[in-house]
Amino acid sequence: GNSVTQMEGPVTLSEEAFLTINCTYTATGYPSLFWYVQYPGEGLQLLLKATKADDKGSNKGFEATYRKETTSFHLEKGSVQVSDSAVYFCALSDYNQGGKLIFGQGTELSVKP
Amino acid sequence: GAVVSQHPSRVICKSGTSVKIECRSLDFQATTMFWYRQFPKQSLMLMATSNEGSKATYEQGVEKDKFLINHASLTLSTLTVTSAHPEDSSFYICSAKHRAGTYEQYFGPGTRLTVT
Numbered sequence: 001g002n003s004v005t006q007m008e009g010p011v012t013l014s015e016e017a018f019l020t021i022n023c024t025y026t027a028t029g030y031p032s033l034f035w036y037v038q039y040p041g042e043g044l045q046l047l048l049k050a051t052k053a054d055d056k057g058s059n060k061g062f063e064a065t066y067r068k069e070t071t072s073f074h075l076e077k078g079s080v081q082v083s084d085s086a087v088y089f090c091a092l093s094d095y096n097q098g099g100k101l102i103f104g105q106g107t108e109l110s111v112k113p
Numbered sequence: 114g115a116v117v118s119q120h121p122s123r124v125i126c127k128s129g130t131s132v133k134i135e136c137r138s139l140d141f142q143a144t145t146m147f148w149y150r151q152f153p154k155q156s157l158m159l160m161a162t163s164n165e166g167s168k169a170t171y172e173q174g175v176e177k178d179k180f181l182i183n184h185a186s187l188t189l190s191t192l193t194v195t196s197a198h199p200e201d202s203s204f205y206i207c208s209a210k211h212r213a214g215t216y217e218q219y220f221g222p223g224t225r226l227t228v229t
Binding site: 036042043044045046049089093100101102103104105108 | 119145147154155156157159162206208210217218219220221222223
């Protein structure tokens with residue numbers, strides 16, 4: 001079945017550091033890939049998405065490229081801020097499975113001033 | 114656009130009582146809504162898929178008689194936790210798919226349920 005694996009957290013960085021959160025997936029079809037962010041006590045917000053191989057999703061300085069050859073969708077940001085502290089979820093959606101979202105386990109990011 | 118609300122945001126109830134959580138799409142019609150459960154510091158677990166006008170489809174291991182889902186209109190789905198127990202305490206999150214859209218889900222802010 002389909003699955004998503006993320007690097008474990010928590011990840012602690014200093015402000016302006018470079019961020020990478022690894023995400024790999026297993027899918028039988030051609031899924032769409034997403035990164036969601038969850039701030040403390042809140043629901044999920046879509047951060048970025050990519051719907052086909054080699055697509056790059058980007059938003060608020062975050063980027064991720066859909067790599068079919070390595071089945072990966074790593075999240076990167078060149079310079080993190082304290083306000084980026086949150087939990088980040090990688091997810092996939094497979095049209096053949098009714099569009100259900102399958103989430104990775106989440107990676108907590110803490111950015112220190 | 115594409116705003117989803119949940120009500121209440123927090124609820125505390127006594128063991129044995131039932132609690133209803135509402136999920137509304139405020140500015141779009143949603144033929145499909147999803148209900149998730151999230152334990153502290155863990156990922157979201159899909160509980161069920163709710164389609165307007167039909168019975169919900171529950172994921173394996175989710176008790177449909179305990180977690181009653183109703184999707185009576187294109188903008189409202191409800192989750193009722195019946196005879197709640199402390200182990201039902203959790204963060205419940207709904208999402209909605211736009212009627213005219215494809216894969217993208219819009220998430221509500223979540224409801225924190227505490228059963229005492």
